[in-house]
Amino acid sequence: MMWNLILGAGFLLLLSACAVWSFSFSTPTPTFEPWCSRPYCQTLTAVPSLPTLTRSPTSTPEPVFTPQATPTLQPTPPPPVPAFEHILWIVLENKDFTQVIGNENMPHFNRLAAENTLLTNYYAVAHPSLPNYLALIGGDTFGVNRNCEDCFLDAPSLPDLIEASGRQWKTYQESMPGPCFLGSRGEYAQKHNPFVYFDAIRFNAQRCSSHVVPLDQLTEDLARQNLPDFAFITPNLCHSGHDCPLAEMDAWLGQLIDGLFQSGGLGEHYLIVITFDEASGDDSSGCCGLPPKAGGRIATLFISPQARPHFEDSIPYSHYSLLKTVSIAWGLPFLGHAADPETEAILAPWLTTRADAPLFIGAGDITVCGHPGDDITARLLDQFPEADVFTTGDNSNEEGAPEQYQKCFAPAWGRHLERIHPSPGNHDYQTENGAAYHAFFGPAVGEPGKGYYSYDLAGWHIIALNGNCAAVGGCGPDSPQAQWLRADLAAHPARCTLAYWHQPRFSSGLHGNSEATLEFWRALYEARAEIILNGHDHLYERFAPQDPAGNLDELNGIRQFTVGTGGAFYRPAGPLPAPNSERLILNTFGVLQLTLMEDGYRWRFLPEPGRPQTDQGEAQCH
Known part of the structure; x- marks a missing residue:
């Protein structure tokens, strides 16, 4: 009899030892009472109370332990703001x-x-x-x-x-x-x-x-x-x-x-x-x-x-x-x-927390001699000496004469010449089909008479095109530039691709939409490119991802940024906003900063001092 009691007790202990326990958390208790019932402190982090133990039903099967692979340790990213002592x-x-x-x-x-x-x-x-x-x-x-x-x-x-x-x-x-x-x-x-x-x-x-x-x-x-x-x-x-x-x-x-x-x-x-x-x-x-x-x-x-x-x-x-x-x-x-999401944390100044991802920064429609706008935006470039710089055309926003590059562009944006990857605009080509443009920037901008080229940056394939179609044999399907573009895309099947030139396909500005570079869009869309950068209209505009016809395409579309804010002068918008335009900033000089990551990108429009409008976001590559 005693032996049976011992066996029974042992069996109950075994059941108890094998039971599965679960934790249920009670409703979080605010850290600061009674203030957190007030609207202005609803954002305070709540601290959960201690968990309550509850026994699962005895019919619950005992979990089977499955060994897990040892995780690969990743370096801890630095905090966005240093943890100051004082x-x-x-x-x-x-x-x-x-x-x-x-x-x-x-x-x-x-x-x-x-x-x-x-x-x-x-x-x-x-x-x-x-x-x-x-x-x-x-x-x-x-x-x-x-x-x-x-x-x-x-x-x-x-x-x-x-x-x-x-x-x-x-x-x-x-x-x-x-x-x-x-x-x-x-x-x-x-x-x-x-x-x-x-x-x-x-x-x-x-x-x-x-x-x-x-x-x-x-x-x-x-x-x-x-x-x-x-x-x-x-x-x-x-x-x-x-x-x-x-x-x-x-x-x-x-x-x-x-x-x-x-x-x-x-x-x-x-x-x-x-x-x-x-x-x-x-x-x-x-x-x-x-x-x-x-x-x-x-x-x-x-x-x-x-x-x-x-x-x-x-x-x-x-x-x-x-x-x-x-x-x-x-x-x-x-x-x-x-x-509030509109409240920006101050992250840009910190030396110890800066991202390793490369920066790609720039604008178009830059220099008019005697106008201070290019000096304003050049000072924005000064703050990011590690960034590669693009231009979306009209580097000289006058006639593209030699003295306009030497006397006006050079003292401002020209101090960043060694890291600039330019593209030409219509004003750059008003004098001898861009002869002064090519002479100033040198062989890195492509052969004279072409003005298009490509390069790689941090795993991204970057393509600078020439939207001055009449000067380079056209921009249609059979044009030399369009054929070069398709061959270049085929030779560089990168996960993330970006292209830029001057004249936008879509715009809410005075120039409006244009089909002149439709073939560029078709080739880039077929290659699943991510970003197109343009200038020409003196404004900042960001579009939702679109196909070449201008249809919204969140899955495979290309996001276009118009950044004609390099300093030439302000211009108004056109009478009607373009479809799929998500952000439009007028009367503001500034530069677009892109952070190029291996599988995506972040963007931020950096305005001139005293102009508070900005834009930012991030997206993944296709």
Whole structure:
């Protein structure tokens, strides 16, 4: 009898040991309660509660263990933003970009701008001051549209997220009478201190008094090597430029920056951001999903060993972009509008996170002597010295005479001559069928009388064609160029193929659609090419993938970009948009940047400074 009991117990234990257990997770619990019931913090990452164990039915068969092949270890890609040890924001007051950059009364600021990274299309979110300060650390203006001192907020803020990540923060407020002071006095203005507006900081006396402190404490913290991970520095009404001349603000800023570096407290992995809360009241421009009346274009600098020196980033950003970038650097949830898809993270400046994929960058319709547009776009090229450069024709947008290349194109785009792969436009061929064009660019652009050629770049096959059909024996099926194109495509069956020439097949511009290069499209479509680049119309336009007849073809179609934005002059669009046009940008010089990957590509239109419209996306090769 005892033996039977033992056998029975053993059998039950065996069943228990062989039972399959599953985990069911309960509904995620928000990290920050009770704020996450509010619309402006719905983007906070939720933390799931602990799993509950539930026994599966005993009839569930025992899983059979199947050995898995040892995975091949792949190198971990670098993070999109460096994980800085220290991040410092210095917020100045009420100045347009053009009031600051190039101003002889601000030598320190302009030296820092020239030596480091300058964001040339950065926008404040609103007027007046306070909404911008709230947006910087809260991701929203919370409906605040005035410089109030009693409009307090029950909402999460960047300090909450920083503390939750195990990091420390402080704000250093110049001329503040004492820690966690409420109200304004003398040269201290509460409207420039967003931290005291958040209930979770203001109502916690110990937290507030130890983190919201006068600027004098920065000197002590640096001397003790006790700089917090995040520091927000607000100068007083004079040194911020609010009440005093720019020269006085600049002198104070130079002294502050020198002191930071001399202290040795920054370490080797830091980011100093110098920005303004808003532009002057006359500038309400914006970008990136901001309201029609935003806060204007402001100068913003990044100083860091991990940022590119002597770099100008023309991608449109806002204060929400800065918040998003810090969140990415430290793995924090996105607050409010930092999570919006229109809010760009600031990724271009970082030396340690740049993609290995090659860049292909350029435009067409470039030079008119005496016009500054080509200098503007040449400066965009300056920022990417590693990129190969294409042109989509009308390198000289006049008569294509020798002196126009030598005296006008050469000082601008010509400084990148060794990495330019040009194609000719109709203006390039107005003088002796392109004789000056061929003489200037040399044998790399194909034989005179032809002007078409191909090359390979990072696994892509690239084809430069000549859309001046009458000058090269036509562009029809039996033309020498069309026959060469088909032979070239057959000889180079690459996974990804790109072609470019001047005159577009499809356009919403004044020139409209053209069938002159239809045979190019047919050959490229049959070869499953990915991209066609054109110029001619002075605008930027991106089309959905199409077949040669202009029918939408998401599976096998070619995506056409018209990039006639190289600097010649602006032109309007035609009376009607072309079918399948997905993005049209007018009255903006700029260049198209393509990142060529082994099985796909990313695109981004880089506009001139002060023009916030852009375009970006990515796609796979056929």
